[in-house]
Amino acid sequence: MLHISTKRFYSTFLISSYLLLIMCGLLLPSDGGHGLLNPKSLAFLATTFFVGLHFLVTRHFNFYQIKYLSVLFYFLTFVFTWLLIGAIHADSLESPVDQFKLFLITLLFVFFTVYLVNHKVISPERILKAVIYTNFTYSFIKVSAVILHILGVINIFTLLTMMGMRFMSMDIYGQLMRMQTSVDIITPFLILFVLHSSVLNLNLNKKFRILFLIISPLSIFLSFSRYLILVGLFGYFFYWISDKLIGKIKVVFAILLLMGCAVAVIGTEPFSKVLKNRNAGNYDSDQTRVIQIQNLIQEFEYFPLLGKGMGGYATNAVRDDKIQHSYEVQWVAFLMQFGVIGISLLLMALGVIAIEFLKPPLTIIKLSFLLLFILWLLSGFTNPFLISLTSGIIYTIFFLAGILLNRPTYDLNTSSEKINTLKKDFL
Numbered sequence: 183m184l185h186i187s188t189k190r191f192y193s194t195f196l197i198s199s200y201l202l203l204i205m206c207g208l209l210l211p212s213d214g215g216h217g218l219l220n221p222k223s224l225a226f227l228a229t230t231f232f233v234g235l236h237f238l239v240t241r242h243f244n245f246y247q248i249k250y251l252s253v254l255f256y257f258l259t260f261v262f263t264w265l266l267i268g269a270i271h272a273d274s275l276e277s278p279v280d281q282f283k284l285f286l287i288t289l290l291f292v293f294f295t296v297y298l299v300n301h302k303v304i305s306p307e308r309i310l311k312a313v314i315y316t317n318f319t320y321s322f323i324k325v326s327a328v329i330l331h332i333l334g335v336i337n338i339f340t341l342l343t344m345m346g347m348r349f350m351s352m353d354i355y356g357q358l359m360r361m362q363t364s365v366d367i368i369t370p371f372l373i374l375f376v377l378h379s380s381v382l383n384l385n386l387n388k389k390f391r392i393l394f395l396i397i398s399p400l401s402i403f404l405s406f407s408r409y410l411i412l413v414g415l416f417g418y419f420f421y422w423i424s425d426k427l428i429g430k431i432k433v434v435f436a437i438l439l440l441m442g443c444a445v446a447v448i449g450t451e452p453f454s455k456v457l458k459n460r461n462a463g464n465y466d467s468d469q470t471r472v473i474q475i476q477n478l479i480q481e482f483e484y485f486p487l488l489g490k491g492m493g494g495y496a497t498n499a500v501r502d503d504k505i506q507h508s509y510e511v512q513w514v515a516f517l518m519q520f521g522v523i524g525i526s527l528l529l530m531a532l533g534v535i536a537i538e539f540l541k542p543p544l545t546i547i548k549l550s551f552l553l554l555f556i557l558w559l560l561s562g563f564t565n566p567f568l569i570s571l572t573s574g575i576i577y578t579i580f581f582l583a584g585i586l587l588n589r590p591t592y593d594l595n596t597s598s599e600k601i602n603t604l605k606k607d608f609l
Contacts, residue, residue, distance in 0.1 A: 210222060230290065250300075268492035310382060310583075317369055325401055374551065376398075383586065478517070479514065482517055485518070488523055489525075492519060501566070512563070538587075545587075
């Protein structure tokens with residue numbers, strides 16, 4: 183009895199630290215420092231400690247545990263190997279160690295989740311709900327802050343700078359400015375999760391779902407990112423093609439109604455001005471990516487097999503003075519840093535998540551989540567966010583979605599008919 187109480191005691195602290203880690207990853211944008219004393223690092227260290235403690239307390243070794251530890255050892259060997267390669271080629275250890283920490287926190291968050299779910303410490307549904315609720319909180323705060331900024335109550339950009347948060351901004355229209363941080367990357371991907379919440383057995387309140395589907399598009403628009411807007415639209419489209427005919431008609435009607443109301447209230451001139459500002463920004467950002475790709479490919483040609491290692495960067499195309507290894511075209515940067523061998527191993531690891539959506543029976547909903555996961559991976563050509571705590575959460579929610587969509591479902595009416603038939607045969 184005491185042993186059970188002790189395990190529950192450890193589990194309570196473990197769940198609390200894990201959920202706190204999710205909140206930090208989805209509420210706090212990257213500060214670019216990645217020090218040990220920021221909330222993200224402290225929550226990560228606490229979760230690591232309690233996972234290790236839970237592992238020691240259970241003292242339960244079986245085939246699954248051995249398999250789990252073997253896979254974890256394989257991934258840790260991978261990151262340590264390319265950290266060593268990066269240290270050999272780098273002038274200092276700052277960039278290799280910084281990227282190593284980003285890979286480690288991304289990787290370990292996924293492994294923490296797998297461990298907790300398989301030991302039934304926390305359910306996949308609870309994790310997904312925690313992610314959705316936390317992201318909604320962030321989106322609501324962001325939209326509210328922008329409104330207060332427009333009203334002149336606060337200056338959101340001064341506030342973020344004082345807090346040491348990194349953000350992107352540009353003109354949208356009038357006093358309305360773009361406001362995007364590193365945690366905005368997850369918002370459009372959650373739209374499909376909320377729309378298919380019943381399929382995932384999340385039991386989200388209907389009013390909350392409606393509110394989420396109102397606030398989230400506003401938050402995505404304020405990010406003013408072509409890719410995030412596109413992913414959000416795809417989220418609605420993937421749901422639309424898997425819905426029943428009457429549902430499809432409702433969605434089309436709702437979109438046309440919202441677009442009509444927006445044009446009627448705002449007018450056509452602001453829309454054209456917004457598009458003009460976005461197009462001007464498109465040209466500059468696209469040119470920057472072209473320059474980055476050219477220089478990264480040139481650097482890759484010197485290290486084609488194993489790459490330049492973690493923290494590697496092209497000296498002629500440094501995107502960020504503080505985080506020199508970070509590039510918007512992150513997949514090209516990964517090719518330069520890990521070479522053909524390393525990037526092949528990375529893609530094989532990501533294939534483990536994708537395979538979950540291809541297990542029979544194949545459905546439109548599974549394919550929708552698979553395509554959305556592919557869109558997440560393609561974001562590595564437009565944003566430098568493939569590795570981070572937020573990214574680890576994104577990989578995790580897709581992995582959990584695959585698990586939930588592969589759970590057996592039973593038609594109650596069919597089951598009842600089968601039971602009655604068996605009774606008759608037996609009697």
